[in-house]
Amino acid sequence: MNYLQEIIKIDKSSKEISCKKGEILQxxxxxxxxxxYVKKGLLRSYSIDGKGKEHVFIFASEGWIMADIESQEFNTPTELFIECLENSELIVFDRKCLVEAKLSDEQRKDEIRLMSRRIAxxxxxxxxxxxxxxxxxxxxxxxxxxDLPNRVPQHMIASYLGITPQALSTIRREMVGKN
Amino acid sequence: MNYLQEIIKIDKSSKEISCKKGEILQxxxxxxxxxxYVKKGLLRSYSIDGKGKEHVFIFASEGWIMADIESQEFNTPTELFIECLENSELIVFDRKCLVEAKLSDEQRKDEIRLMSRRIAxxxxxxxxxxxxxxxxxxxxxxxxxxDLPNRVPQHMIASYLGITPQALSTIRREMVGKN
DNA sequence: CAATGGCATTCATCTAGATTAATTAATCCC
DNA sequence: GGGATTAATTAATCTAGATGAATGCCATTG
Structure with a gap:
């Protein structure tokens, strides 16, 4: 949280927004x-492939940061959509601003820790x-x-797992049988 | 390179080593x-799953850094082996040392750039x-x-792709036919 | 309250890629 | 160089999961 407060101070363009279920942010x-940064609520990022199929890349719930580092790093157009899955409270900031800013060693370490977690x-x-x-x-x-299964429709979980909704349905049936 | 020179200065335990094809580093x-850090040569990291099957996670050739950030971040035992695929010249350093060190903003930015690339x-x-x-x-x-197909045995490429050597062989045959 | 449209489930079929096994081609090493 | 070990290819089968299509289920909205 500390880290985030610093960001807000540094990036004058950063702001808190609320967005509604179904809104596309990117x-x-x-x-x-x-x-x-997700203060409250839930986001997902996903791509659409050549055949028009959606693939969920990542969910971001409370405390996580959603950012398309891939496109930002290579400065190429995003492949990812970002969608709001629940009415959410977010803090938007500009990563470019962060890169250019002069930060303390501690702040950079926080940033590195977040990235390490993402890599992991x-x-x-x-x-x-x-x-x-x-x-x-x-x-x-x-x-x-x-907590996600209760908040995310099943076909999105299937997509995150890289399978069809039908396949996930079958898996769930089999699992219930075994309990 | 600059970044690396700094690391070497900071981490007194860092050193240049050469290792032979086939050696397991981790x-x-x-x-x-x-x-x-791979100065010259080629490394791979891989895991072995419950059924004894190898899965290549990543190759690192000249200019790349091989590190198991996942286990280091969560401080859990590694799931990854690191193997030397060619006689190589490496610089070994301790990431823990780097985390603890006091670095300049520029140095941290370099570090962050490397991590961003990895995430991408x-x-x-x-x-x-x-x-x-x-x-x-x-x-x-x-x-x-x-350059990797010439330097890496095919079954390891198959493993990197998540398929069997047989499947890769078939794909290659089909591709030759189409040229 | 019906009606509409998205979501989950079920089932019948299909297919990319796994598995098994045998054959040939490279590498290694004494 | 020749025997042994490992890598790549081919082919025959098998299977996890895809596809397509039908059905029931809410949850909205008029």
Missing amino acids: YAGTITSLAY VLQRRVLLLMSSSAKERYNSFLATYP | YAGTITSLAY VLQRRVLLLMSSSAKERYNSFLATYP
């Missing part, structure tokens, strides 16, 4: 360096996608994000 | 905060794993790392 194809999450995700069955990935999802 | 199950790579990888066929992933691999 469209693929645009160039932006905005990031969204992505590393797990890659290894999971490569080595586990759909059922294993679903169980791992439940263990890692126990 | 074993899964250990706790370590070492990172390896992982983001692409996740989206690719979720949305593309094996053939598409292979083509993307060829485009992104054009």
Whole structure:
């Protein structure tokens, strides 16, 4: 939180906004360096592939920052949409501003810690996608994000896992049977 | 390079080492905060899953840093092995040392830039794993790392792509036919 | 309250890629 | 150089999960 307060001080353009369920905060194809800290509520980012299929990249609930670092780093148009899944309270700030600012060592360390965490999450995700069955990935999802199943429609969870809603439905049926 | 020179100055335990093809630099199950800058040569990191199957997580050739940020961030034992694929010249340093050190804003920015790049790579990888066929992933691999196919055995590329060596062989045959 | 439209479920079929196994081609090493 | 080990290819089968289509379920909105 501390870190965020600093950001707000530094980035004069940063501000608190509230947004409604269903709003799209970012469209693929645009160039932006905005990031969204989730104070309350829930966001998701997703891409749409060549066949028009959606793929959920990440969910961001309270305390997480949603930012398309990939496009910002390479300065290319975003592949990601960002959508508001619940009425939310957000703090928007400009990552470019952050990069250019002069920060203390402590502040930079906080930034690095956040990035490390993100890398860690992505590393797990890659290894999971490569080595586990759909059922294993679903169980791992439940263990890692126990509150999300109640807040996110099932077909988005399926998309996050890289499977179809039908496949997830089948997995759930089988799991119920085993309890 | 600049960034690295600084690291070497700061981390008194850092040193240049050379290692031979086939050497294992890190074993899964250990706790370590070492990172390896590749001056010359090639490394790979990989995990071994419950069924004894290897999964290549990442290759690191000249100019890249190999580090298991996931385990270092959460301070848990590594899931990753790091293996030397060619006789290599490396600079080993301790990330913990780096975290604790007092660095200039410029130095921290360099660090953040490196991490951003890593996140970008992982983001692409996740989206690719979720949305593309094996053939598409292979083509993307060829485009992104054009030098690696000549330096890395095919079964490791297959493993990186998340498919079997047989499947990769078939894909290659089909591609030759189409040229 | 009906009616509409999105969501989850079920089932029948299909397919990309896994698995198994055998064959050939490279590498290694004494 | 020749025997042994590892890598790549091919082909025959199998399977997890995709696709397509039908059905029931709320939850909205008029």
